[in-house]
Each structure stands twice: as structure tokens, then as C-alpha cells.
Amino acid sequence: MLIVQVSRHTTKERKLPEIGSVRYHRCLPSRFGNFLELLMAQVCEICGKGPQFGNNISHAHNVTRRRWNVNLRPVHAKTKTGNKRMRVCASCLRSGKVTKA
Numbered sequence: 001m002l003i004v005q006v007s008r009h010t011t012k013e014r015k016l017p018e019i020g021s022v023r024y025h026r027c028l029p030s031r032f033g034n035f036l037e038l039l040m041a042q043v044c045e046i047c048g049k050g051p052q053f054g055n056n057i058s059h060a061h062n063v064t065r066r067r068w069n070v071n072l073r074p075v076h077a078k079t080k081t082g083n084k085r086m087r088v089c090a091s092c093l094r095s096g097k098v099t100k101a
Contacts, residue, residue: 042069044089046097076101 043050052068071090075098076083083101092098 044070044092045086046088046092049089
């Protein structure tokens with residue numbers, strides 16, 4: 001759900017439309033028109049591997065949050081329906097789960 005401020009005093013919830021696995025949302029105020037921005041997740045399309053979360057710990061033991069992203073590569077891959085551009089992690093490429101087109 002996306003909470004959008006309609007006026008200074010009221011807010012309204014809107015459901016995000018889904019197109020396949022890609023989500024769109026309104027990125028600019030209405031005075032710029034109805035532009036949509038593409039949100040891309042850091043997730044492999046083959047194995048579903050996503051980012052890992054943890055802490056940075058300094059020598060003085062200061063703890064801050066951090067994120068380890070997946071090593072994603074844009075690849076033109078062969079599928080049953082034809083060639084498709086996919087975002088695939090490097091471990092899927094090395095293991096042969098994906099064949100390049």
C-alpha cells in the first residue's frame with residue numbers, strides 16, 4: 001500500500017499496480033503529470049537470492065546497519081518462449097542454471 005497525501009490535511013491509501021514481478025509507483029507530484037518510476041529489486045530472477053542485512057562493527061565497537069547486495073548481472077538468456085533479458089546472480093551463471101542467448 002502507498003499512502004499519498006491528497007491535501008495538507010487528508011491522506012489516502014492507494015494500492016500499487018503490479019505488472020508481473022515489477023512494481024510501479026508515482027514518483028512525481030501531480031503538477032508534473034502522471035509519471036511512473038520503475039522499481040527494481042535486488043533479487044535474482046532464477047534462484048530468488050536477495051540482499052543480506054547485518055552490522056558494520058568498528059574497532060571502537062560502533063555498530064551501524066549495512067547491507068550486502070547480490071552480484072546481479074543483466075543477461076540475455078534463452079527461455080522456452082525465446083530470448084529474454086534477465087537480472088541473474090553470478091552464482092547462477094557459474095553453475096549453469098542460465099544459458100546465455
